[in-house]
Amino acid sequence: MAISYRAGPVAVGRRLGPEEFVSVRTAHTHDPLGDWGPCGACDLGPLSFCANMGRGTVSSLARVQCTLRYDAQDTMFREGDDGTAVYVLIAGAVKVYKLMPDGRRQITGFFFRGDMFGFCLETAYAYTAETISPVLACRLPMTLLRTLSQTAPEVQHRIMLRMIGKLATFHDHVLLLGRKTARERVASFLLSLSDRACRRGEPPSPLVLPMGRADIADHIGLTVETVSRAMTRLKRDGLLDLPSPGLVVLRRPKALRGIADGLTPEAA
Amino acid sequence: MAISYRAGPVAVGRRLGPEEFVSVRTAHTHDPLGDWGPCGACDLGPLSFCANMGRGTVSSLARVQCTLRYDAQDTMFREGDDGTAVYVLIAGAVKVYKLMPDGRRQITGFFFRGDMFGFCLETAYAYTAETISPVLACRLPMTLLRTLSQTAPEVQHRIMLRMIGKLATFHDHVLLLGRKTARERVASFLLSLSDRACRRGEPPSPLVLPMGRADIADHIGLTVETVSRAMTRLKRDGLLDLPSPGLVVLRRPKALRGIADGLTPEAA
DNA sequence: CGGAGTTTTGACCACAGTCAAGCTTAGTGG
DNA sequence: CCACTAAGCTTGACTGTGGTCAAAACTCCG
Known part of the structure; x- marks a missing residue:
C-alpha cells in the first residue's frame, strides 16, 4: 500500500553537471580537505564512507553515483515509495518521519x-524524507549494497559499521522517549546535536538548530509548548543561552549532561 | 567507563558438547527442518542467517561458532562490556535494556x-542482555563481521539485511513511544509479537508472553499498572482473551490493528 | 495448601497536553 | 524607511492521560 496521508510532490532534485562539482568541493571550507578519493563529487573528506578507498573502488562508485540539489522543504522520498537509492548528505539538513x-x-x-x-x-x-534547508546530496543506487558484497566488501563493511552506529543511537533515543522527562529530553537532544557537530569537526557550542520547535517536538515526543518551556527554563537556570530561536549556546555542558542523564533531581 | 548500576554476575553460558547437538536439533519440532547447512549446531533451518549457504561457508562458520545454554534471568552481557560476540537465538527469549x-x-x-x-x-x-526464559544460543565472534567481508561477502550481505530490518522496527517503535496512547501501544505491541510469531512459522493467535507486565511496561514506555489496565480494557471490549497472564488470544486482530494505527477513536 | 511474587483494581495526583493569547522576527509592499 | 502581515516562538490558565501509592486477587510454585 502507498502511504501518503498528505498529498504533495516528491522532488527529484536538480542534477549537478560536472562543471559544478568544483564549486561543491570548495563550497564548505570549515573542515580540511582530507585524503579523500578521486570521486570528486563531494568534499566530505574523512566524513565520507568512501574516504581512503582505493582509486579503483572509488571510481567505480563515482560511476553509479549522482549529485543532487534540493530546495528547503522538498520531499526527497515518501514512506511507501520504491526504495531505489540511499543518500549521503554533502550539505544541508534532512528530517525523516x-x-x-x-x-x-x-x-x-x-x-x-x-x-x-x-x-x-x-x-x-x-x-518520508524531507529537507529542512537547501540540500546537496550524493545519491547511490540501492542495488549497490548487493553488488558491493562482490566488488568491494570493505566498503560494505564500512556501511555496516554506520548501521551499527545508527542502531546505537536508536537505543539511546528509545530510552529518551520511553523514560525521560521533558527537561531531560531537551537536554539530551541538544547534547546529541552538539556531539554530532564535534564528530563533523565543528565546535560543540554555538549550536545551530536548522529545524523549528515543531520538528524538535515531533522528534523527542513532546509538544511545541513543552519544548519551548523546557528551553526557557534551561536558559533561566543558566545552562544555556538563546540569542535567537535557531541558535543555542551551551553555557554549562557538564551540568546539562547531568540533567540529560537524570542525575540532577527535577526540582533543582 | 563501565556502566553497571546494579552489580551482578554475567553468566558465561554452559557450552554444549558435540553429543548434545543432536538433542538440540530435535528439541523444537514446531517448524520443519528446512534445507539448513551442515553446521549442525542448531535446528533453525530457514530462520538462520546461514541457511542455504554453501557447505564450505557454513563449515567455516561452524569452526568459529559455539553453542551455549543459559538459565532464565541470566545476564548474557552488560552495557559497557567488551563486545566480543554476536548471538543468534536458537530457543528461549532475551530482553535487551x-x-x-x-x-x-x-x-x-x-x-x-x-x-x-x-x-x-x-x-x-x-x-545489557538478559534471558527471560532458559536460552539456547549460537555465539559468533564479533570479528567475524570484519573477516566475512573477505571470506563470505554474501553472508555479510544477509547480516546487513537483518540490520536494515532491525532499523525499520526501531522506526516503528520510536513512533509508538513518541506519539501513541497507552491503548495504542499495547495493541501495537501485541500485534508485533503476533507478526513475529508468524514469521517464525508459528500461529498468529494464541500468543505466548514469556515476559512479565513489568518488562512490557519498560518496553513500551508505560507503568505496569497502565499496561494491565489497557489489557483489561481490550479484553472487556472483546478484542482479546486473557486465559492467563502469559497467554493472549487475539479475538479481533483487524480491529486491534485499527486501534494500534490510531484509526479507532479512543472513546470507542 | 501456603506463601511469594505477579497481576489487577482503586483513589488520588502531577506532568505534559490543550487552548488561547501575546510576542518576536522576517518578509512584503506602500 | 516604516507600517503591515504572517509565521513561529513564548507564556499563561486549565485539563486529562497516565503515574503513584496502596491494597486486593490471582497464579504458580514447592
Missing part, C-alpha cells in the same frame, strides 16, 4: 553533512 | 528464536 492517519507525526531522525540514510528492505521506504 | 542511574529502565528489544543481536561498535555493548 512517519505519519499516523490522523496527522500525528514522529520524526525518527535528523541528518546532516556526512550522514547516510535511505536504507530499506523489500523496495519500500519505511519513512 | 538500558538503565538510568536512578533505576529507570528501557527495554529496547525482545529477541526470540532465529533473532540475531549483540552488534556493537568500538568494543563496548550499548545495552
Whole structure:
C-alpha cells in the first residue's frame, strides 16, 4: 500500500553537471580537505564512507553515483515509495518521519553533512524524507549494497559499521522517549546535536538548530509548548543561552549532561 | 567507563558438547527442518542467517561458532562490556535494556528464536542482555563481521539485511513511544509479537508472553499498572482473551490493528 | 495448601497536553 | 524607511492521560 496521508510532490532534485562539482568541493571550507578519493563529487573528506578507498573502488562508485540539489522543504522520498537509492548528505539538513492517519507525526531522525540514510528492505521506504534547508546530496543506487558484497566488501563493511552506529543511537533515543522527562529530553537532544557537530569537526557550542520547535517536538515526543518551556527554563537556570530561536549556546555542558542523564533531581 | 548500576554476575553460558547437538536439533519440532547447512549446531533451518549457504561457508562458520545454554534471568552481557560476540537465538527469549542511574529502565528489544543481536561498535555493548526464559544460543565472534567481508561477502550481505530490518522496527517503535496512547501501544505491541510469531512459522493467535507486565511496561514506555489496565480494557471490549497472564488470544486482530494505527477513536 | 511474587483494581495526583493569547522576527509592499 | 502581515516562538490558565501509592486477587510454585 502507498502511504501518503498528505498529498504533495516528491522532488527529484536538480542534477549537478560536472562543471559544478568544483564549486561543491570548495563550497564548505570549515573542515580540511582530507585524503579523500578521486570521486570528486563531494568534499566530505574523512566524513565520507568512501574516504581512503582505493582509486579503483572509488571510481567505480563515482560511476553509479549522482549529485543532487534540493530546495528547503522538498520531499526527497515518501514512506511507501520504491526504495531505489540511499543518500549521503554533502550539505544541508534532512528530517525523516512517519505519519499516523490522523496527522500525528514522529520524526525518527535528523541528518546532516556526512550522514547516510535511505536504507530499506523489500523496495519500500519505511519513512518520508524531507529537507529542512537547501540540500546537496550524493545519491547511490540501492542495488549497490548487493553488488558491493562482490566488488568491494570493505566498503560494505564500512556501511555496516554506520548501521551499527545508527542502531546505537536508536537505543539511546528509545530510552529518551520511553523514560525521560521533558527537561531531560531537551537536554539530551541538544547534547546529541552538539556531539554530532564535534564528530563533523565543528565546535560543540554555538549550536545551530536548522529545524523549528515543531520538528524538535515531533522528534523527542513532546509538544511545541513543552519544548519551548523546557528551553526557557534551561536558559533561566543558566545552562544555556538563546540569542535567537535557531541558535543555542551551551553555557554549562557538564551540568546539562547531568540533567540529560537524570542525575540532577527535577526540582533543582 | 563501565556502566553497571546494579552489580551482578554475567553468566558465561554452559557450552554444549558435540553429543548434545543432536538433542538440540530435535528439541523444537514446531517448524520443519528446512534445507539448513551442515553446521549442525542448531535446528533453525530457514530462520538462520546461514541457511542455504554453501557447505564450505557454513563449515567455516561452524569452526568459529559455539553453542551455549543459559538459565532464565541470566545476564548474557552488560552495557559497557567488551563486545566480543554476536548471538543468534536458537530457543528461549532475551530482553535487551538500558538503565538510568536512578533505576529507570528501557527495554529496547525482545529477541526470540532465529533473532540475531549483540552488534556493537568500538568494543563496548550499548545495552545489557538478559534471558527471560532458559536460552539456547549460537555465539559468533564479533570479528567475524570484519573477516566475512573477505571470506563470505554474501553472508555479510544477509547480516546487513537483518540490520536494515532491525532499523525499520526501531522506526516503528520510536513512533509508538513518541506519539501513541497507552491503548495504542499495547495493541501495537501485541500485534508485533503476533507478526513475529508468524514469521517464525508459528500461529498468529494464541500468543505466548514469556515476559512479565513489568518488562512490557519498560518496553513500551508505560507503568505496569497502565499496561494491565489497557489489557483489561481490550479484553472487556472483546478484542482479546486473557486465559492467563502469559497467554493472549487475539479475538479481533483487524480491529486491534485499527486501534494500534490510531484509526479507532479512543472513546470507542 | 501456603506463601511469594505477579497481576489487577482503586483513589488520588502531577506532568505534559490543550487552548488561547501575546510576542518576536522576517518578509512584503506602500 | 516604516507600517503591515504572517509565521513561529513564548507564556499563561486549565485539563486529562497516565503515574503513584496502596491494597486486593490471582497464579504458580514447592
